[in-house]
Amino acid sequence: MELYGPGTIEDCLSLLGPEVWDERLGDGMSSESRTARLTWGKEPKRLFASTAEPRLVAWGVSHSADILCWDAASGAPDEWPVVVWNNDDGRWTRFSCGMVQFLADLLEGLVDPCPPGAKSIAGKQIARILPEDESQRLWAEDIDPQDE
Incomplete structure (x- = not known):
């Protein structure tokens, strides 16, 4: 995030940038984290019986509304595991x-199950990342960033 900031990978996976925490904000880390936490309540607890209740912090969303989160319940940030909501099957x-x-595993095709909204980049190995500020600059010039 320090180097590239938030952005989009191949127009299918948006990486959310850190922000001041406010669940009332529109699209962003706070809002998506709130959505993830509300969605968590729908999951049968038996799937994660060996873990404590997660503290979900969203860091990405796919174009098909999968939510990619960290479980920030314990440990240092570099130890937080990834937890993914699959919007297709509700798991x-x-x-x-x-x-x-x-x-990295996603681009190598090693993520199983792969979030449905990220299947177009699974195994691609090389993917285009469009930083949010570059996307905004292109739109301001009436250029569709996906045409670039």
Whole structure:
């Protein structure tokens, strides 16, 4: 985030940037985290019986409304596992890796189950990341960033 900031990978996966916490904000980390926490209540607890109640912090969303989160319930931020809401089947999946490893595994085609909204980049190995500020600059010039 320090180097590239928030942005989009191949127009299918949006990476959310840190922000002042306010669940009333529109699209962003706070709002998506609130949605994730509300959605968590729908998941049968038996799937995560061995873990404490998660503290979900959203860091990404797919174009099909999958929510990618950290479980920030314990440990240092670089130890937080990834937890993904699959909007197609209404299930959560926990991955025992962090965000960077998850994204690297996704591009290598190693994430199983793959979030439906990210299947177009699964196994792609090389993907275009469009930083949010560059996307805004292009739109201001009446250029569709996806045409670039």
